[in-house]
Ligand SMILES: Nc1ncnc2c1ncn2[C@@H]1O[C@H](COP(=O)(O)OP(=O)(O)O)[C@@H](O)[C@H]1O
């Protein structure tokens with residue numbers, strides 16, 4: 001049943017709705033709409049000037065409308081008079097093809113036609129910094145090996161506990177929180193869900209973590225490598241495919257039958273799971289343009305060893321069992337973990353590209369190739385023939401541009417718009433004059 005937002009406002013004491021959409025760079029943009037106007041906006045959407053939406057629209061385009069998805073509404077646990085609701089972008093009665101939530105919705109529908117319902121869980125790591133963003137918020141969080149640091153956890157309890165309480169209140173199935181491998185870094189886990197629900201929760205989690213951190217005088221960042229020399233912010237995705245969406249799902253299609261006899265079934269992954277994984281492996285280098293979307297992303301993957309001793313980020317396209325040094329890990333039966341994405345990933349495009357690559361793998365019965373049961377950080381040089389991940393954003397964009405299959409699966413309009421805007425971003429980066437150039441070439 002569709003929620004009537006005007007009635008929802010009355011019942012829950014909501015005074016304003018924040019109608020939000022996500023742009024091509026992963027930024028969330030919103031209009032704050034008083035409850036008295038929500039009935040009309042639920043029908044027609046909130047209007048935005050196309051050019052300012054960062055969806056590759058010109059000043060001459062008509063208004064873009066974000067039509068709220070009422071069933072995805074969330075009342076802000078820290079400010080109950082406001083409710084956040086993600087919108088679907090529409091122009092002149094048609095879905096804006098390149099808008100990230102629309103790209104994902106289209107791919108979910110395509111997968112559903114083939115009886116595949118993707119469910120994912122993500123691990124959105126973040127740092128708590130000072131408000132200026134230049135230092136770790138806790139001056140005592142200086143241990144060389146700070147992972148799971150109990151005392152540091154107590155010093156930021158008010159932030160972590162508050163976010164955890166809110167996730168519990170929202171019924172997300174929050175189940176653990178920890179200090180991660182870098183000073184000032186945190187991870188909070190909640191249960192996996194349908195791809196669109198996970199993307200909405202991922203977006204809201206970022207909004208919530210930033211808001212709660214600000215309230216306490218800190219700044220939460222999901223930037224892939226906010227502090228040089230420390231472990232970066234990953235956003236690992238755990239993936240499985242089911243027979244039906246939501247509560248109707250009964251069977252995990254990725255769970256192997258005892259009769260399967262492949263290298264993947266040894267780890268509990270079915271033939272469909274193997275082909276889906278094959279698609280991820282095949283498209284990995286191009287995938288990076290989406291999963292590792294910023295200049296800074298490439299300081300996390302391909303990184304030198306960090307202070308704690310490991311980067312926890314991949315540099316090569318390999319997969320294995322329960323071993324965190326590879327791009328893909330199969331931690332247990334019926335799912336696999338993609339360790340490539342980072343904190344800058346667009347929540348909707350992350351899910352979309354997983355489905356696009358996975359579907360292509362299933363359709364072509366792709367083979368993930370040999371499993372490497374080695375410590376990639378220590379013995380990676382022994383692996384022959386596995387592609388290296390792109391070294392920078394430009395290489396990743398070029399890989400994406402070359403991958404005709406993935407480009408088409410993500411949608412031609414989306415791919416063209418994305419490549420155009422990200423190339424502009426790259427150009428802005430390379431025309432920026434850096435201190436490094438002076439330091440290294442002034443006296444040449
Ligand atoms: N079958 C599954 N399909 C998709 N996601 C899953 C499945 N089983 C567990 N998950 C999700 O995987 C994520 C695991 O995160 P976490 O507990 O931090 O694992 P780790 O850090 O050991 O990789 C959670 O979001 C969890 O809900």
Ligand SMILES: [Mg+2]
Pocket residue numbers: 123187189
């Ligand atoms: Mg984890």
